[in-house]
Amino acid sequence: MRVGVCGATPETIAARNFTRMIAAGTASHSDHGRTVANFFLAVARGEAAGYEIKDEQKLLQLALDLGVTIGERSNAEIAVDIGKIMLNEFGKQEGELLFLKRAPLKRQELWQKLGVAPRGIDREVAEAMHRTHMGTDQDYQNLLNHGIRTALADGWGGSMIATELQDIIFGTPVPVASQINLGVLKEDEVNIIIHGHEPQLAEMMAIVAQDAEMIEYAKAKGAKGINLAGMCCTANEMLMRHGVPIAGNFLQQELAVVTGATEAMVVDVQCIMQGLVDTANCYHTKIITTDPRAKIQGATHMEFDEHNAFESAKAIIKTAVDNFVNRGKNVRIPQQKTDMIAGFSHETINYLLGGMFRASYRPLNDNIINGRIRGVAGVVGCNNPRVTHDLQLDMVKELIKNDVLVLQTGCMAMASAKAGLMVPEAAAKYAGDGLASVCEAVGIPPVLHMGACIDNTRILMSATAMVKDGGLGDDISDLPVAGAAPEWMSEKALAIGQYFVGSGVFTVFGVNWPTLGSPEVTDYLFKDFEKMYGGMWAFEPDPLKAAQLMIEHIDKKRKALGIDKARERVLYDMAMRRELDAV
Numbered sequence: 001m002r003v004g005v006c007g008a009t010p011e012t013i014a015a016r017n018f019t020r021m022i023a024a025g026t027a028s029h030s031d032h033g034r035t036v037a038n039f040f041l042a043v044a045r046g047e048a049a050g051y052e053i054k055d056e057q058k059l060l061q062l063a064l065d066l067g068v069t070i071g072e073r074s075n076a077e078i079a080v081d082i083g084k085i086m087l088n089e090f091g092k093q094e095g096e097l098l099f100l101k102r103a104p105l106k107r108q109e110l111w112q113k114l115g116v117a118p119r120g121i122d123r124e125v126a127e128a129m130h131r132t133h134m135g136t137d138q139d140y141q142n143l144l145n146h147g148i149r150t151a152l153a154d155g156w157g158g159s160m161i162a163t164e165l166q167d168i169i170f171g172t173p174v175p176v177a178s179q180i181n182l183g184v185l186k187e188d189e190v191n192i193i194i195h196g197h198e199p200q201l202a203e204m205m206a207i208v209a210q211d212a213e214m215i216e217y218a219k220a221k222g223a224k225g226i227n228l229a230g231m232c233c234t235a236n237e238m239l240m241r242h243g244v245p246i247a248g249n250f251l252q253q254e255l256a257v258v259t260g261a262t263e264a265m266v267v268d269v270q271c272i273m274q275g276l277v278d279t280a281n282c283y284h285t286k287i288i289t290t291d292p293r294a295k296i297q298g299a300t301h302m303e304f305d306e307h308n309a310f311e312s313a314k315a316i317i318k319t320a321v322d323n324f325v326n327r328g329k330n331v332r333i334p335q336q337k338t339d340m341i342a343g344f345s346h347e348t349i350n351y352l353l354g355g356m357f358r359a360s361y362r363p364l365n366d367n368i369i370n371g372r373i374r375g376v377a378g379v380v381g382c383n384n385p386r387v388t389h390d391l392q393l394d395m396v397k398e399l400i401k402n403d404v405l406v407l408q409t410g411c412m413a414m415a416s417a418k419a420g421l422m423v424p425e426a427a428a429k430y431a432g433d434g435l436a437s438v439c440e441a442v443g444i445p446p447v448l449h450m451g452a453c454i455d456n457t458r459i460l461m462s463a464t465a466m467v468k469d470g471g472l473g474d475d476i477s478d479l480p481v482a483g484a485a486p487e488w489m490s491e492k493a494l495a496i497g498q499y500f501v502g503s504g505v506f507t508v509f510g511v512n513w514p515t516l517g518s519p520e521v522t523d524y525l526f527k528d529f530e531k532m533y534g535g536m537w538a539f540e541p542d543p544l545k546a547a548q549l550m551i552e553h554i555d556k557k558r559k560a561l562g563i564d565k566a567r568e569r570v571l572y573d574m575a576m577r578r579e580l581d582a583v
């Protein structure tokens with residue numbers, strides 16, 4: 001057998017690399033969560049002027065979940081307590097992460113039994129880095145199970161903290177109309193692209209861009225106004241809460257510069273191509289970095305200060321406006337743009353299905369049980385330059401055609417939106433009859449946009465709500481659901497996949513698979529994990545075949561639940577009703 005100089009086997013090396021990727025993904029999401037928790041505390045303490053608590057209901061719900069006293073206390077006092085508790089989750093050394101309690105009871109017990117319930121977010125990431133150091137953990141199974149523990153610290157930890165606290169400060173998304181693709185850029189306005197992941201700066205930029213003084217300033221420079229458009233997950237955040245249009249997903253970032261119409265691309269962390277600077281050098285576009293953790297050589301650095309947010313955002317927007325006069329003559333904005341509806345948070349789905357007073361997932365569960373909806377799939381993740389841009393969304397079309405409701409986040413959500421799948425009319429055009437009938441009754445598209453990658457936690461919460469509503473088993477692994485990232489590229493996507501697998505979901509990735517060098521490790525992830533966690537990985541680069549794998553898994557779960565035969569709806573006439581009453 002080929003081994004390393006130290007004797008490390010291909011299994012050890014493959015498991016180490018895989019676990020390190022999960023640690024990197026978890027660290028990225030969780031550092032975002034930590035930044036948001038610190039920011040949340042600053043807002044609660046009145047140290048971040050211009051921000052406020054927007055969703056009081058969610059604040060109070062979270063206080064109840066965390067055992068924070070409400071009584072006669074002000075929202076600010078409650079929020080300070082919540083902020084401290086959330087921040088403590090990162091450095092905790094013992095016990096279990098608090099949000100694990102949100103999972104179905106059976107799942108919590110399984111995590112405890114298998115010894116993978118995460119203790120503290122940073123602890124699991126640091127331990128993953130330690131275990132994968134040369135000469136430490138050399139049992140691939142032990143490593144991969146710590147990979148589960150690390151990933152759970154992402155999904156039920158850092159990412160969930162980010163989503164919850166962002167919703168409280170910026171508002172929980174509700175359905176909102178917008179448009180997507182490079183055609184949202186405007187020839188006669190100052191175009192500013194907000195790109196990256198953390199929404200604090202972008203939120204303030206949206207306010208400053210509408211400021212009368214700034215608009216006058218733009219007019220004085222010869223523009224008709226200021227046009228803010230999003231890119232990558234900052235785009236998703238701003239779309240979900242404000243309907244800010246999206247210029248494009250990950251692989252369109254350089255194209256936005258190449259239009260010649262982008263005055264500034266304002267970036268923070270994650271998924272920002274270093275090549276943007278070289279591309280921008282061919283045009284007038286300014287690439288403005290704003291976060292001390294993510295500088296790029298050759299870019300303009302204007303650090304965002306959340307304690308002085310309005311002025312920070314104003315300085316950045318002013319720089320963009322000043323750059324309008326430098327725009328060259330060769331401006332070419334593609335005309336393509338597509339209408340879309342976004343804003344499907346877990347709470348909104350709950351409300352849409354059940355109404356204000358009976359908010360619940362009951363109608364979804366009922367329609368799964370009666371067979372109109374076959375199951376639910378989460379199709380998430382990146383663009384990958386190894387495959388044709390956005391074409392993997394054939395998977396989404398295949399799923400909805402087969403009556404599978406699709407929940408989306410990240411760059412794949414944008415791919416579907418561009419293809420016109422995120423409007424209610426798409427149900428009649430693309431979905432199977434059963435799914436289309438439910439979508440038409442509720443008034444939703446067959447493909448629901450649930451937010452940024454960090455918001456995959458909304459999908460975890462939706463799956464948990466389905467379990468708790470009853471009739472579909474008593475754990476997430478019993479549900480007729482599946483997950484996929486057909487164009488995955490980033491380590492964050494792997495962390496997401498691993499926490500879905502660890503939560504009991506069959507998850508299929510496309511493009512390539514990082515453990516193929518070790519058949520044992522691959523088998524462990526693809527087969528043994530199913531016996532342990534009820535969820536497992538699969539790899540299938542063909543999006544249609546991958547969709548079929550997901551449908552097969554959904555059908556397997558339907559069979560196990562005894563709902564594999566769609567039940568016809570029986571309409572009772574009076575005679576039948578009397579007969580029933582007589583029983």
Ligand code: BF8
Pocket residue numbers: 197232233250270271380381382383410411412452453454489490492493
């Ligand atoms: O976090 S989907 S390319 S933008 S990593 Fe990046 Fe992938 Fe897009 Fe958002 Ni997610």
